[in-house]
Amino acid sequence: MTTAERLLRADLRDFRGYVSARSTRQEGSVWLNANESALPSLADPDGTSQRYPEPQPAELLKRLAAHYQVEPTQLLAGRGSDEGIDLLVRTFCEPGDGCVLIAPPTFGMYAVSAKLHGAQVIEVPLLDTPRGFIHDLDALATHTLEAKASLVFLCNPGNPTGATLDPGAISQLARRLAGRSLLVIDEAYGEYGDVASASRLLGAHDNIVVLRTLSKAHALAGARIGCVMAQASVIALLRRVQAPYPLAAPCIGMVLKALQPTALSELADRIAVVRKERKILHKRLSGLDGVRCAYPSSGNFLLVRFDDAAAILARLLQAGIVVRDMRAYEGLDDALRISIGTPTENAAVVAVIEGNARVSA
Template sequence: MSILSLLREDLRDFGGYRSARSDECEGSIWLNANESPQPGTAEGTQGLRRYPDPQPPGLRSALARLYGCRDDQLLAGRGSDEAIDLLLRALCPPGAGCAVITTPTFGMYAVCARLHGTRLVDVPLVDGPGGHACDFDTVAAVAQREQARLVFLCSPGNPGGNLLPLPAIAALAQRLRGTGVVVVDEAYIEFAQSDSAVALLDAHHNIAVLRTLSKAHALAGARIGCVVADAMLIAALRRCQAPYPLPQPCVEMALAALESSARAATRERVERAVEERDRLQAAFTALTGIRRVYRSRANFLLVRFEQAQDAYERLLAAGIVVRDMRSVPGLGDALRISIGTPDQNDAVLAALGASAGLARVAPPQADPRDRVLA
């Protein structure tokens, strides 16, 4: 069965908007897009009078090489957020349809679904001794029962940092073949140092993988992300996308970040972040007053405190801003702490170590299971 059978019926013959950059034409005088005939005079704007290519071939090819897919399997856009919104719009009729999420997880799945009028069904992650785990059998059963067109999985998870096993993702996609798309959000996969679900695409056409340059590549401000999926689904999503989603300066920044020297620097940066994550995790387990530190495969740690408000206030008093997770169901005592530089992480430990009841004890030996190298 073609993946296009999962598209909204009213969009299966939808052509979308054809911008002035959609037509492949050659010429020396371009008067087809109502652009300014002269460059701007403000500093830095001289090269911006033309609309950008909707899907710059150079960027698309560079991202495809980075993620191990074909160019036609990738759609670049404004971070992962746009891809989430496009998938919901393409597969779920407005005010209808169903998507499955597994909380606690990234909040934009629910926000985009709410704005689109898509019904959400939650299959909460199981909070066990090894951290948050996905009950794949229940997810599959619920998705089939509710006729869900989308299942959103975050791996590594946000905020728990848990990595989902690829064989289980593949098995879920197999069970939902012809009925739903399994979306694997891999915003933090570089820090897991593990294989990507992109490797599953050839065997499972109903898997879509979200990737971003925001985290490991230090380009959060450029807002460059992509969805990698079956080429026919990518073509359908492109028809639903805004005409010019990628600002030219952001494209140029992304291309610079994907040069070989910059990618080498990114790998070094990721290695340092992983080392600091493991060091910080061990240090947290050496403090009393902390109920639990979740094993993380991302660039953050989820930490439960006996006195979370006190810890939060002491961090703020030291000028350290962390993510308060206490409004999330089941995480009423938790803070999410991003991995900073060694000095920044030392400041976190100093602020918490000075907190009442947070005395230092000898650090435990690192558990080799916390890191699985690809």
Template sequence: MSALLELVREDLRAFAGYASARRSGSNGSIWLNANESAWRNPADGGLGVNRYPEPQPEALRSRLASLYGVRAEQVLVGRGSDEAIDLLVRALCRPGQDAVVIAPPVFGMYAVSARLQGAPLVDVPLRDGGNGFEADLDAIASAAIAHGAKLVFICSPANPTGQSIAAGDLRDLARRLAGRALVVVDEAYGEYSDQPSLARDIDAQPNLAVLRTLSKAHALAAARIGCLLADASLVQVLRNCQAPYPLPSPCVQLALAGLSEPALALTRQHVQTVRGERERLRAELAACPGVRRVYPSQGNYLLVRFEDASLAFARLLAAGVVVRDMRASPQLGDALRISIGKAEENDAVLSALRTGRAAA
């Protein structure tokens, strides 16, 4: 057995999961094996939703594999990144025993999934320095070893703090934890970053996995499609732990259309627009009254500290602008996270903070 599969819970290594009708591999023209309706719903619109979908649609897996530079068998498609996070925690961590390491302040679903599984959660806080927040990778590795962690979640670009971590440093972390823990790099905002993806390093470093999503740069948040890129043996284990039919057929068709070459060209244009607006907004926010600090960001958002975050939040809301209140997060008691919108939306943010009113 590989060192990677030894990280999986022993009772799940040979777990076959639910043998759904669509996993049988059977071919035919008359489908009577899944207790489906033979008639289409009047609202079907030609989608054929009276039939169960493929558990892991091959066309979508292949398209995502091509997009991210891996093989199709290294792709697990699911309901956003959230499902992959949950599957990883459930498949690798025994309740009360196998820990999960995170670096707060960070995306909250890592901690939620760990708590639901009863997995001990180990915090290695980010350090707030002159160049922004930084992850202490040495401390993360030491904590993972000391606490017997099976999973280390690293968000890069980090949500909500915005920093990216050099690919070489993440590879070094994975090598240090080989045979001990799986290092999961969440690249949900990777399209906006200067750092290369770690996906192509999975073959050389099997205890490295990458999370990607179509919810951000690809503008498919409501379709709820994300994926885990990992060693094929781990993908197979997680497939056996996944719900039988995780991906609705209409969402798969949306995703395939959204990953066509014309759609990808438009996505790249929008990413460049966001990057330009991000730097403009960062510079102009820094000059707004009551703003203490605007952090550099590699994502499609900015983390901003205020002299009075409550007042800033209220002024924005009064102008119809909804931002993310980060004041309940560790180290962020005076901070708001502002997503990068269209130019006119960003102008409304600036107007509200400058005058307390929406832009005319």
């Protein structure tokens, strides 16, 4: 029995999910099986928007699988990484029970999804060291096993820390949790770092799950498409729980365009620019008075501690620059997270923090 089969909710063992009108492949010229409008939409008279899209379009899965170097059966497409997180919690945590483990400071949706489901959230905080935030892997494994947590969520690169976890450490942790927990590696910012994807470990570990999204590097946040990657047996269980039509047809079309060779070539150039700008901004911020620490980052953002974060935030807002206030996060009461913008936007951030910028009208 695989790790996922052991962890599957008992009440879902015989559950097969909703069978939609598009869930089985059928051929025909007159479609009268889904209670759709026979006439095209007035908003899309020349399109086919009156028809439900395929739940998991074959061409989309093929393109995504090729891009992430996995098999189509190892991939589930959904509404960004958020849906993947929610599906994992609903599939492997008993309602009102269950347990997940997170390593704060980290992406808030892990805890939100767990709490909405009534699952307990165990925290093993990251260690704040002179070389940046790092995971306490031994503590992660120990607390996971003691709490019988079915899911462990690790963000790699971390949000908001920008820290990374190498594949060797992930593999070692997966071995310790084998048969007991699923290790979920959220690689929303994976394109911006140098660490190989944990998807390469899927063949060796039945308890590794990888989340990816097209919201960040691919600049498709508005399309809301991401994917879950895992062994085929895990994907099959998640498909039982997923909503019948998770993907909007126009968004599917955008992703297919984004995965064409010419688009991927330009994407590589864009990522290189972000990485260059990240390095420049990190160096400039690190040398400013009032900046306690600008953490190194493998994401498209920097986490920065200030002597007076409230004053810096107010000045940035006055100048029309919106950054993420991290002060409500435990241990980050002096920190802001700054996304990497264009060279002009990044220069404006530095100028405002230096106190040399005009306030916008």
